Structures are given as C-alpha cells and as structure tokens.
Amino acid sequence: MNALAFARRLLSPRGWIAFGVLAIIGVVLIPTLNSAVSPESALGVSDRVITLLGKFVCYATAALALDLIWGFAGMLSLGHGVFFALGGYAMGMYLMLGIRGQGVYRSNLPDFMVFLDWKELPWFWHGFDNFAFAAFAVMWVPGLLAYAFGYFAFRSRIRGVYFSIITQALTYALMLLFFRNDTGLGGNNGLTDFKQLYGYPLALASTKRALYVASVVVLLFSFLLCRAIVTSKAGRVLRAVRDAESRVMFLGYDPRSYKLFAWTFSAVLCGIAGALYVPQVGIINPSELQPANSIEMAIWAAVGGRGTLFGAALGAFVVNGAKSWFTVALPELWLYVLGALFITVTLFMPDGIVGAVQRLVEKRTRAAAPAPAPGGAAS
Amino acid sequence: MGHMARRGMRWASSFLLAWLCLFAPWAVSAALGAVDVAMELRIVAGDDSEQAAQAVERLKAAGDPAALPALQAFDDGNLRVDAGGNVFIKTKNGLKPAVPGGAAQPAGGLKTIEPDNTVRRALLPALAALKLTSPDRDVRLAAAEELAKRPSDDVATMVKTALAKEQDSAVKTKLNLVIAQLDLASTDPARRINAIELIRQSGNIDFKADLERMVGKGGNATPSEKDPKVRDAASAALSSIETRVLLIGMVGHLFYGVSLGSVLLLAALGLAITFGLMRVINMAHGEMLMIGAYTTFVVQNFFQKSLPGAFDWYLVAAIPAAFCVCYAIGAVLERSVIQFLYGRPLETLLATWGISLGLIQTVRLIFGANNVAVANPSWLAGGYELLPGIVLTYSRIAVIVFAIVVVAFVWLWMNKTPVGLRVRAVTQNREMAAAMGIPTKRVDLGTFGLGSGIAGLGGVALSQLGNVGPELGQSYIVDSFMVVVLGGVGKLVGTIAGALGLGIVNKLLEPAAGAVLGKIIILVLIILFIQKRPQGIFALKGRAAEAG
Numbered sequence: 072m073n074a075l076a077f078a079r080r081l082l083s084p085r086g087w088i089a090f091g092v093l094a095i096i097g098v099v100l101i102p103t104l105n106s107a108v109s110p111e112s113a114l115g116v117s118d119r120v121i122t123l124l125g126k127f128v129c130y131a132t133a134a135l136a137l138d139l140i141w142g143f144a145g146m147l148s149l150g151h152g153v154f155f156a157l158g159g160y161a162m163g164m165y166l167m168l169g170i171r172g173q174g175v176y177r178s179n180l181p182d183f184m185v186f187l188d189w190k191e192l193p194w195f196w197h198g199f200d201n202f203a204f205a206a207f208a209v210m211w212v213p214g215l216l217a218y219a220f221g222y223f224a225f226r227s228r229i230r231g232v233y234f235s236i237i238t239q240a241l242t243y244a245l246m247l248l249f250f251r252n253d254t255g256l257g258g259n260n261g262l263t264d265f266k267q268l269y270g271y272p273l274a275l276a277s278t279k280r281a282l283y284v285a286s287v288v289v290l291l292f293s294f295l296l297c298r299a300i301v302t303s304k305a306g307r308v309l310r311a312v313r314d315a316e317s318r319v320m321f322l323g324y325d326p327r328s329y330k331l332f333a334w335t336f337s338a339v340l341c342g343i344a345g346a347l348y349v350p351q352v353g354i355i356n357p358s359e360l361q362p363a364n365s366i367e368m369a370i371w372a373a374v375g376g377r378g379t380l381f382g383a384a385l386g387a388f389v390v391n392g393a394k395s396w397f398t399v400a401l402p403e404l405w406l407y408v409l410g411a412l413f414i415t416v417t418l419f420m421p422d423g424i425v426g427a428v429q430r431l432v433e434k435r436t437r438a439a440a441p442a443p444a445p446g447g448a449a450s
Numbered sequence: 451m452g453h454m455a456r457r458g459m460r461w462a463s464s465f466l467l468a469w470l471c472l473f474a475p476w477a478v479s480a481a482l483g484a485v486d487v488a489m490e491l492r493i494v495a496g497d498d499s500e501q502a503a504q505a506v507e508r509l510k511a512a513g514d515p516a517a518l519p520a521l522q523a524f525d526d527g528n529l530r531v532d533a534g535g536n537v538f539i540k541t542k543n544g545l546k547p548a549v550p551g552g553a554a555q556p557a558g559g560l561k562t563i564e565p566d567n568t569v570r571r572a573l574l575p576a577l578a579a580l581k582l583t584s585p586d587r588d589v590r591l592a593a594a595e596e597l598a599k600r601p602s603d604d605v606a607t608m609v610k611t612a613l614a615k616e617q618d619s620a621v622k623t624k625l626n627l628v629i630a631q632l633d634l635a636s637t638d639p640a641r642r643i644n645a646i647e648l649i650r651q652s653g654n655i656d657f658k659a660d661l662e663r664m665v666g667k668g669g670n671a672t673p674s675e676k677d678p679k680v681r682d683a684a685s686a687a688l689s690s691i692e693t694r695v696l697l698i699g700m701v702g703h704l705f706y707g708v709s710l711g712s713v714l715l716l717a718a719l720g721l722a723i724t725f726g727l728m729r730v731i732n733m734a735h736g737e738m739l740m741i742g743a744y745t746t747f748v749v750q751n752f753f754q755k756s757l758p759g760a761f762d763w764y765l766v767a768a769i770p771a772a773f774c775v776c777y778a779i780g781a782v783l784e785r786s787v788i789q790f791l792y793g794r795p796l797e798t799l800l801a802t803w804g805i806s807l808g809l810i811q812t813v814r815l816i817f818g819a820n821n822v823a824v825a826n827p828s829w830l831a832g833g834y835e836l837l838p839g840i841v842l843t844y845s846r847i848a849v850i851v852f853a854i855v856v857v858a859f860v861w862l863w864m865n866k867t868p869v870g871l872r873v874r875a876v877t878q879n880r881e882m883a884a885a886m887g888i889p890t891k892r893v894d895l896g897t898f899g900l901g902s903g904i905a906g907l908g909g910v911a912l913s914q915l916g917n918v919g920p921e922l923g924q925s926y927i928v929d930s931f932m933v934v935v936l937g938g939v940g941k942l943v944g945t946i947a948g949a950l951g952l953g954i955v956n957k958l959l960e961p962a963a964g965a966v967l968g969k970i971i972i973l974v975l976i977i978l979f980i981q982k983r984p985q986g987i988f989a990l991k992g993r994a995a996e997a998g
C-alpha cells in the first residue's frame with residue numbers, strides 16, 4: 072500500500088520541510104495576519120475565519136484519530152463522534168461552571184439546572200470547576216469508555232462491518248442518553264453561553280486566536296505521535312492485523328492488545344479535539360452524537376486518503392470547507408454534494424486526494440525515467 | 451281423593467305465594483298496582499323536589515317498566531306537564547301521554563320539567579334498575595354497569611330477580627358484581643365472604659381498592675375488616691386480582707413487544723437478505739422504508755382525489771406500489787453503485803450512506819421537510835381495550851399479521867422456488883454457484899431489489915403506526931442492524947428471533963427503566979451477548995461463517 076511509503080517519506084528531509092512550512096503557516100503566519108493586518112485588506116484574516124479555521128483544525132485532529140484506527144488497523148469506527156463529544160462535554164462542564172453567577176438566573180448553578188429546579192450539582196459535576204481536573208477528564212473519560220468498549224468488542228473478535236455497526240449503535244445510544252434532561256448535561260440544549268476559559272473571556276479576539284493556535288499545536292503534535300505509532304513496530308503489527316488478523320494470531324501475536332491500544336489512543340485524541348472545539352464554537356449538545364456526524368468523520372478521512380495520516384487531516388479541511396461554502400451559498404445542494412462525495416470517493420478514489428496526487432506524480436516520474444516501479448508497496 | 455288433594459295443593463301453594471308476596475322483601479315489586487305509576491309521575495312532575503325524589507324511589511322499588519319511558523324522558527329533558535298536572539313526553543311527532551291511558555291532549559299551560567340534583571341522584575339508579583328488564587342486551591348491560599357504580603340496598607331485590615332471568619353472561623357478571631358490592635358492606639360475615647368469592651371469580655380490578663382497605667393495604671394501614679376469616683378471603687381475592695392485573699399487563703407489554711418486533715422484522719428482513727447474500731451493508735435501507743411510507747402517502751392522495759369511494763382500500767393498493775417502487779430503486783442502486791463494491795463491505799457502507807443522504811434530500815425537496823399525514827383506513831381505526839389503559843389497536847394487530855404474511859412469502863420464495871434455490875446457492879458459495887451456471891450477477895440484482903422491496907413493505911406498515919417524514923428511515927436503521935447482528939446472518943429464523951427478541955425485551959424494559967435507558971441496556975446486552983455468540987443467535991456453520 073501507499074500508506075507505508077508515504078509515512079516513510081515523512082521521515083525524509085523533504086517531508087520534514089513540508090511539515091515545518093505547514094507548521095509555520097498554521098502557528099505563526101495566520102495568527103499574525105489576524106492580529107497585525109486589518110481584516111479588510113487582501114491578506115487580512117478576520118476573527119470569524121480564525122474561529123472557522125480553529126474548528127477545522129479540531130475536525131482534522133479527529134480525522135487523524137480516526138485514520139489511525141481505520142487506515143492502519145482496519146477498524147472503521149462509526150462512533151468517533153462519541154469521544155469527540157465526551158471530550159467536548161468535559162470541557163463544556165468546566166466552562167459551564169466558569170459562568171457561575173453570571174448566568175440569566177445569577178445562580179451558582181448552571182442555568183439549565185436552575186430551570187429544572189435542581190438545588191445542587193449532580194455528583195459527576197464535582198471537580199469540574201478545576202481546570203486541571205477538567206483537562207484530565209477530557210482525556211480519561213473518552214479513553215476509559217473506549218477501553219471498556221474495545222475490551223469487550225475485541226475480545227469477542229467483533230470486526231469489519233460488525234464493529235462499525237456496534238460503534239454506530241454506541242453513539243446512537245449515547246445520543247439518546249444525552250438528550251434526556253435527567254442525565255444532567257443540559258438535555259436537548261446541551262451546554263452553552265460560556266463566558267470565560269481559565270480567566271480569559273471567550274469573546275476576546277486574543278482568546279480566540281490563542282485557542283486556534285492551541286488547536287494547531289495539538290494537531291501537529293498528534294500528527295507526530297500518530298506517525299511515531301504508525302512507523303513503530305507496533306504500527307507494523309497493526310497493519311498486519313488490518314490485512315490478515317488470523318495470520319497475525321497464528322504468528323503468536325495477540326492482536327487484541329495492539330488494537331485496544333490504538334483504539335483507546337485514538338479516542339483520547341478525539342476527546343482532546345472535542346475539548347478544543349467546544350470553546351471555539353461556544354456550544355456542545357447531543358446533536359454532535361448523531362450517527363450521521365460520526366459517519367461524516369469517516370468521509371473526511373476517505374476524501375483525503377485514508378492510511379496516510381496527512382490525507383485524513385487534509386480531507387477534514389476540504390470537506391468542511393466545502394460544507395461551509397455550500398450551506399451558505401446552496402444549502403439545498405449540500406447533502407447531494409456530500410452524498411456524491413461518499414459515492415465517488417469509494418468508487419473512483421479509494422486512496423483519496425493524496426492517493427490520486429501520488430499516482431499522478433508517479434506517472435510523471437515514470438514517464439520521465441522508465442525505471443522499475445518503486446518497491447516496498449505492500450498490497 | 452287425588453283430585454281433592456291436587457286442588458288442596460294448588461290452594462296451599464297460592465296461599466304460600468300470597469304470603470311470600472306480603473312478607474318477602476320483593477313483595478312490592480311483585481304486586482303490580484301497589485304503586486300507581488300515573489300518580490307517582492304527577493308527584494315527580496311536581497314542584498317539591500324532595501317529594502319528587504321519593505316518588506322516583508318508589509317507582510324504582512316498584513320496578514314497573516311502564517314508568518321507564520317517562521323517567522327516561524325526564525332525564526333527557528323531554529318531560530312536559532300541563533296545568534292539570536298531566537304528564538307528557540315530547541317526541542319528534544309531538545306530545546304523547548307519559549303513561550298509556552293518560553290524558554291525550556294537554557290542558558294548556560305546558561311547561562318543561564327538569565330534574566335538579568336531588569332528583570337526579572335518585573333518577574339515575576331508578577332508570578338503570580328499570581332498564582334491567584329491557585329486552586335489549588346492550589341496554590341491560592349498560593344498566594347493570596350504572597347500578598354497579600351506585601349500588602343501594604333497594605335495588606338488590608330487583609337485581610336478583612333480573613339475575614334469575616338473565617341469560618347473557620356479560621350482564622350476569624355485572625349484576626353479580628352489584629350484589630357482591632352490596633354484600634361487601636353487609637354485617638353478615640358469611641355474606642361478605644360470599645361477595646369476596648364472587649369478586650375473586652370475576653377478577654374485576656374495580657374492587658382492588660375495596661379489598662385493599664379491608665386487609666389494610668395501600669393508603670390506610672389498619673385493616674377495616676375485623677373478621678379474620680373474611681380478611682383471609684379478602685387477601686386471597688386481592689392477590690388473585692393482583693396476579694390478574696399483572697398478567698394482563700404482561701400480555702399488554704408482550705403485545706407491544708411483538709408489535710415492535712414485527713416492525714423491526716419488516717425493517718430488518720430485507721437488510722438480512724442483502725447482507726446475507728452479498729455481505730453488503732446497505733445504509734440506504736432505512737431510506738427504502740421511508741420511500742415505502744411516502745409511496746403509501748402518494749397512493750393515499752391519489753385515492754382521495756380520484757377514487758374517494760374506494761378510499762378505505764388505498765392501503766391494499768399501496769402494498770404492491772411500495773414494493774415495486776422500492777424494488778426499482780434498489781435495482782438501480784445495485785446496477786449503478788453497489789455491484790462495483792462487492793467484497794469491500796466498509797466501502798459499500800460509506801457509498802450507501804451517501805446514497806441515503808441523496809434520497810433523504812430528494813424526498814425533502816419533493817414533499818417538504820415536515821411530516822406528512824397518512825390516515826388509517828377506517829377498518830384499521832380503533833382498537834380492542836384489554837384493560838383500561840391497554841388498548842390493542844387494530845393497526846398494530848394488522849402490522850403483526852402483515853409481518854407474518856411477508857415472512858411466509860419470503861420463506862416460500864427462498865425455499866420453494868427455483869429463484870430462491872439460486873439465491874441460496876450464491877449465498878453459500880458464489881464461485882461454485884457461478885461454475886454451475888447460475889447467473890450470479892442477475893441473482894444479485896434480483897435479491898437486492900427484493901430486499902429493498904421488502905423494506906418498502908415495511909414502510910407501508912410504518913406509515914400506519916407513526917409519523918412519515920424524510921428522517922423516518924434513520925431512526926430504524928440502527929435498530930435493524932442490531933437485529934441483523936443479533937440474529938446472525940443468512941438465516942431467516944435468526945432474523946425473526948432477533949427482531950421479536952429485541953422488540954419484546956425493549957417493551958418489557960420500558961416501563962421499568964424508561965425508553966432511553968431501556969435502549970441503552972439493550973445495547974449493552976447485545977454487546978455482552980455477542981461475547982458469547984459472536985455469530986448471532988443462529989450461526990452459520992462451516993466455511994460460510996468464516997467469510998464475514
């Protein structure tokens with residue numbers, strides 16, 4: 072497969088240079104254009120665009136997490152929205168308690184609890200007024216759920232489409248749970264009206280910029296981490312599991328622990344992405360848990376090119392950029408476009424954009440020098 | 451000698467009868483003419499409501515059916531009285547005398563009399579008591595029910611007489627309950643025990659509160675019944691009634707469960723067929739349900755406009771229509787997209803999801819984003835009330851029957867037709883089947899169409915149970931997949947067991963845990979279940995099992 076070749080190429084000097092350039096653009100150039108250049112000028116980046124980009128960056132991190140398990144371990148999760156939302160809810164709870172006393176009811180309780188006539192915080196809200204506690208919860212809540220779910224799922228060797236269906240049922244069930252008012256997480260409306268994060272007002276442009284930068288940094292680090300996993304020995308076992316799980320077992324490996332590790336790590340990554348997403352969009356509600364949202368994540372990875380890491384992140388930008396444009400310009404057409412994306416990518420571009428570009432490049436190099444095809448491409 | 455003796459006997463018996471008439475409690479009612487109906491009616495129509503109420507009581511005690519029309523008219527506000535105190539009933543054709551043989555024409559100064567509360571309290575039981583003699587069974591039943599609501603000692607005799615003559619079992623039961631209710635308050639412990647026995651036999655839940663009071667359950671902790679024997683009988687009757695209530699409740703939940711199971715079965719059957727045959731996860735399957743439901747809507751509208759006379763039968767026409775529409779769409783999908791994705795289940799999943807988005811949006815653009823109204827035909831409206839609060843609606847019963855018919859057809863098609871034979875051959879071993887000359891591509895096309903068509907049938911059923919909107923299919927897709935996962939692949943019986951099991955467990959959990967928690971519990975149960983049986987309830991054995 073091209074995946075391995077691509078991951079190797081990232082280790083090459085050219086790969087590092089590309090990574091560095093993208094990092095500088097993301098972390099330095101765009102924030103500078105936002106703060107120093109007036110938004111009216113051609114080069115200016117408005118606050119709205121910064122927030123939008125920040126959102127995309129979070130999506131890209133989630134797509135990266137999904138690609139790690141789908142592209143490299145062969146498990147298509149249709150429930151990654153769960154981990155994204157759980158991270159988001161953990162952050163949302165912290166932000167919600169940050170409102171204290173500034174809500175509509177001037178109460179120490181979040182507004183929706185006052186509305187439901189609750190007298191005190193439910194037990195699982197305790198501790199969320201502490202940023203460190205919340206930041207930790209952002210990771211361990213999705214991680215724990217993923218571990219428990221994966222432990223049972225992999226133990227009974229649920230794989231392929233069965234795994235996809237079960238994960239979809241997971242997100243469906245959690246959506247129903249979070250829609251309930253009694254669950255204690257705001258029900259239908261979710262958590263919103265946030266005021267400040269760690270003392271910084273969320274309405275300030277500088278806070279938005281900082282959140283965006285943080286998201287980009289997280290994306291870059293996640294990329295490096297995922298790349299490290301994929302190119303390690305464990306990553307090789309994972310790919311072997313993807314291609315022939317039974318054979319891996321017969322060779323004496325225990326595929327379960329490898330899958331469980333990748334799955335849990337992916338969930339934690341997704342949770343972090345969700346946690347950064349929530350303060351930027353200002354709301355988290357159960358619609359994030361809709362099965363449709365999780366399937367959309369899969370299409371991000373597929374459009375960009377799954378099994379390439381870089382492609383998944385790229386796909387998140389492309390698809391969500393298109394979505395932002397269409398839902399404003401041609402709202403009726405968006406679902407058709409999305410549907411067509413699903414179909415064309417699966418039918419005609421199994422390796423996504425990255426794969427298509429690669430093939431193009433290979434063709435050209437082959438045309439220039441009729442050398443034997445580059446080896447090492449596993450099938 | 452013998453002649454004399456017989457005459458003596460007759461005389462003695464008639465004496466005895468007369469004696470009974472005089473002293474037995476029902477003497478008054480037996481002795482017709484002891485109350486002059488016309489006279490009493492004059493008092494009823496008079497100004498003094500106390501007097502009127504007493505007159506009504508006397509009429510009730512007399513039990514003369516002659517008073518019934520007048521009292522009924524009184525209740526309906528159709529009673530008129532003239533200046534001379536003659537009473538008339540207003541009918542559509544004018545006035546007629548309240549009692550046969552009364553004054554034919556009013557003597558001027560006609561006025562309407564209506565019962566006030568004092569009179570009405572006496573009037574309703576009196577009407578009911580008199581109606582017990584009616585030849586119409588439904589009238590008697592209604593009367594008995596009315597009496598059971600306000601029992602009083604003076605109707606007891608009348609009820610007993612009616613009971614002796616009564617042939618209809620339903621009316622008999624009700625009358626017995628009236629007696630039981632009266633006996634329950636009696637001072638004689640034997641009569642109370644008797645009454646409790648009657649109640650136990652009838653299993654009527656209306657007495658639950660009474661019995662609870664007697665044994666000291668529920669609201670007040672001290673038993674109102676002093677006699678321990680009676681109390682024992684009461685608690686035995688109570689537990690019998692409670693068991694009955696529980697049983698009927700269970701039957702009700704079971705019914706809802708089977709009904710939900712049938713819906714899931716209709717939704718999952720096609721999915722199981724396509725998945726079993728070609729390992730295709732069709733995410734657009736839910737949309738086939740939705741399109742089936744919308745086809746029903748279109749057929750309904752067509753009948754409304756063009757064939758209003760036959761409107762009730764639109765549903766019958768919708769069944770083949772929905773099947774054909776969905777079959778066609780399924781066949782087109784198979785040819786255009788799915789056939790290129792065989793052997794890549796995850797890609798099929800994504801592609802069919804894309805198709806489903808397109809279908810939803812198309813329906814939204816044509817019919818609007820809001821729900822559309824699909825009416826039940828009149829023969830499916832209403833239901834059978836098992837207990838207060840548990841109604842078995844005819845539409846749900848029809849869906850269960852429909853599911854059985856569809857499953858029967860699919861079974862016949864799979865097992866008894868040459869086409870079904872080919873389908874099974876391709877399911878078990880595609881290459882071998884192809885080598886034997888079976889056109890696997892055509893089998894794929896037909897089977898996918900059939901799976902979609904069955905989903906269309908499910909859509910017809912869904913349109914009769916709930917709202918029809920563009921997102922209809924989305925709410926069923928997860929559940930249908932659960933059925934397929936639970937039931938295992940490639941076996942009809944697995945799908946049936948999965949669907950019914952899921953439906954019934956869902957409905958049994960719902961009252962205890964709530965709908966949402968119930969669903970979550972079920973998901974956890976399914977995950978745990980798959981631990982034990984990864985291939986579902988009915989697993990395919992051998993090589994076919996490995997292919998998944």
